[in-house]
Amino acid sequence: MDNQISKYHGLINQGATCYLNSLLQVLYMTADFKLAVERFSQENPDSRSIDHELNDLFNHLKTEEARTDDITKALSIDKVFEQRDAAEYFERILLLANPSASKIFNGILTHRNTCSSCQTETETDSKFWHLPLALVNSDGGNYRVSDGVNELFEASAFFGDDQIYCDSCCAKSDFEIKCVMKQHPDVLLLLLKRFELDYSVMRYIKNNCNVDVPWSLQIPDTNQTYKLYAVINHDGDIRYGHYTATIRDDENWHHFNDQLVTQLNVSISCHQFSAQKFQCLSSFLQKTEWFIGDDQIYCDSCCAKSDFEIKCVMKQHPDVLLLLLKRFELDYSVMRYIKNNCNVDVPWSLQIPDTNQTYKLYAVINHDGDIRYGHYTATIRDDENWHHFNDQLVTQIARRSRQLRVPLTTMLPFSVEMLGTSMRSGWWRECVMRWKNQAQRIFTVMGVPGNKREH
Numbered sequence: 443m444d445n446q447i448s449k450y451h452g453l454i455n456q457g458a459t460c461y462l463n464s465l466l467q468v469l470y471m472t473a474d475f476k477l478a479v480e481r482f483s484q485e486n487p488d489s490r491s492i493d494h495e496l497n498d499l500f501n502h503l504k505t506e507e508a509r510t511d512d513i514t515k516a517l518s519i520d521k522v523f524e525q526r527d528a529a530e531y532f533e534r535i536l537l538l539a540n541p542s543a544s545k546i547f548n549g550i551l552t553h554r555n556t557c558s559s560c561q562t563e564t565e566t567d568s569k570f571w572h573l574p575l576a577l578v579n580s581d582g583g584n585y586r587v588s589d590g591v592n593e594l595f596e597a598s599a600f601f602g603d604d605q606i607y608c609d610s611c612c613a614k615s616d617f618e619i620k621c622v623m624k625q626h627p628d629v630l631l632l633l634l635k636r637f638e639l640d641y642s643v644m645r646y647i648k649n650n651c652n653v654d655v656p657w658s659l660q661i662p663d664t665n666q667t668y669k670l671y672a673v674i675n676h677d678g679d680i681r682y683g684h685y686t687a688t689i690r691d692d693e694n695w696h697h698f699n700d701q702l703v704t705q706l707n708v709s710i711s712c713h714q715f716s717a718q719k720f721q722c723l724s725s726f727l728q729k730t731e732w733f734i735g736d737d738q739i740y741c742d743s744c745c746a747k748s749d750f751e752i753k754c755v756m757k758q759h760p761d762v763l764l765l766l767l768k769r770f771e772l773d774y775s776v777m778r779y780i781k782n783n784c785n786v787d788v789p790w791s792l793q794i795p796d797t798n799q800t801y802k803l804y805a806v807i808n809h810d811g812d813i814r815y816g817h818y819t820a821t822i823r824d825d826e827n828w829h830h831f832n833d834q835l836v837t838q839i840a841r842r843s844r845q846l847r848v849p850l851t852t853m854l855p856f857s858v859e860m861l862g863t864s865m866r867s868g869w870w871r872e873c874v875m876r877w878k879n880q881a882q883r884i885f886t887v888m889g890v891p892g893n894k895r896e897h
Contacts, residue, residue, distance in 0.1 A: 451507045452701035457523035460700055461676075462510055464687040465532045467698040468672045470500050471689045472629060478543035492516045492538040507701055525682050528674055529633050533571050547571055550625035557608040558601075558616035567624060572631035577649045586654045587632065595621055595662040626666045630659075637680055640810070642832070643817045646680045647810055650783035677780055679812040684780065759799045763792075770813055779813050 450471075453463040469475050482489070483497040495512040502508035514522060517534055536544040553566045575590040597620040600606050605614040640647040660667045672689040687698040688706070695706040738747040767786065770779045793800045805822040820831040821839070828839045 448696045448703040448705040450696055450698070450703045451503050451505070452698065452703045453503075454507060454509045455700040456510065456514065458525045458682070459510060459514065459519075459522050460685040461526050461528040462513065462517075462519070462531060463700050464674045464685040464698060465528050465535070466496075466499065466510065466513065467687045468674065468689060469496070469535070470503055471672065471691065472546070474546050474628060475543050476500055478546070479539065482540040482542065486540075489540075491540055492535060493540050493543065496535075496539065525678075528676070528685055529572065532631070536571060546628045547631055548625075549623060549627035549630070552622050552624040554620045554622060555606070556618045556620075557611060558618065560608065560610045560615075562608065562610040572633040574633045574635050576635045577651060577653075584652045584654060585634075588654075588656050588659060591632075591659060592662055595623070622663060623661055623666070626661065626664070630668045636676075640817070643811075645811070648679050648783070652785060679781075681812075755796060756794050756799070759794065759797070763801045769809075781812050 450467075453466060455463060479493045479496045479500065482491070482493045486493075492513075495516045499508055499510065499513060516538065517531065519526070536547055549570050551568050551570055553568070555564045555566075556562070573591070573594060575587065575594065577585050577590075597618050599616065599618055601616040606617040607613070608615045608617070634653060636649045637646045638649060639645070655670060655673065658667055658669050670690075672687060675686050675688065677684050677686075689696055689698060697704045697706055734749045739750040740746070741748045741750075769782045771782065788803060788806070791800055791802050803823070805820060808819045808821065810817050810819075819833075822829055822831060830837045830839050
């Protein structure tokens with residue numbers, strides 16, 4: 443079933459204020475926060491807090507789409523065409539709101555240090571608005587939120603060169619440090635730390651691994667359980683992109699994309715953001731398009747318009763087949779080219795539909811970054827092993843599975859193999875050399891829509 447227009451109303455984007463629109467919709471859909479803001483505004487009409495601007499905005503959203511000019515003014519946002527961080531402005535709003543409203547998101551963590559020698563415990567409390575989760579251990583392109591939360595509350599041991607000075611022992615000693623949640627917030631906010639500094643290119647690179655989000659989440663060592671009701675999404679890189687929000691009310695999920703709000707009628711699983719399989723070649727070559735009705739095409743033989751069937755077939759097979767993944771597309775909401783960083787599952791062998799022609803994968807060229815900058819590497823197979831080429835650094839890697847997961851792939855050259863014919867080493871190397879000689883020309887000619895190139 444197709445999505446339908448939602449009963450909720452959108453927010454007008456002032457330029458690049460999608461980050462603000464998304465978090466404001468989450469606050470609007472948080473009933474306790476909205477009620478606390480409304481009550482404070484009525485009881486304190488002369489207050490200079492941001493509650494009055496929020497209350498006016500929430501009242502408008504009940505009946506129509508609204509503008510956020512008063513909110514941006516209250517937050518001192520003077521550059522509305524500059525993308526900001528949603529998490530940062532979430533905290534700013536909570537700091538400017540009345541305490542009864544902001545405390546809904548406020549919790550307390552206790553850092554407990556235990557000396558292994560004298561068993562002395564020291565505790566330090568700290569307030570938090572969100573729990574930061576570093577996207578580590580995302581091998582295979584997947585990260586589980588439940589694993590990240592469990593790791594956050596696991597005990598860490600400090601020994602050897604990492605010993606900590608103990609005031610009771612008057613000497614360095616082995617220590618165990620554990621984090622526990624002393625006060626649970628009514629609404630728990632998890633922040634996925636997707637950006638990390640890549641020292642090979644000295645830039646912050648976004649980790650676009652898939653994230654599995656559970657419907658419910660239990661905090662370790664407690665009986666506190668939270669249920670998922672909102673997700674703020676970001677597409678793009680550290681400098682620009684687009685924010686949207688997916689929020690659930692009592693009955694349905696709704697997608698908030700600035701002014702456009704749609705009700706999601708399809709069932710959403712906790713693996714909603716998982717990658718799709720690499721089937722684009724088969725779809726391209728097998729799909730038959732019909733042009734009928736108003737789309738009829740003029741036929742020279744009939745001397746009139748007629749229904750047409752159009753299908754693509756490969757008449758001549760190249761010795762080396764190059765597949766170019768068109769990852770960049772124009773996002774009209776922000777009028778920028780956005781990179782699609784979904785994972786791509788690439789098979790070891792690929793058969794061309796309606797033929798006996800089969801190709802074997804022997805090289806992958808990868809691109810990390812966005813349309814303006816980034817870093818290219820290559821993964822290439824010789825007769826025995828796979829090798830990773832990163833400028834001066836070349837390493838041999840092991841083949842572990844029957845499919846190759848390439849999260850940020852740009853180009854895929856396949857070598858040809860006729861069915862029943864074994865590969866010859868000399869011809870194999872000839873194919874590699876042929877690919878190397880053509881690489882620069884292919885990169886120059888092929889790009890993204892709008893004559894922009896992936897450099």
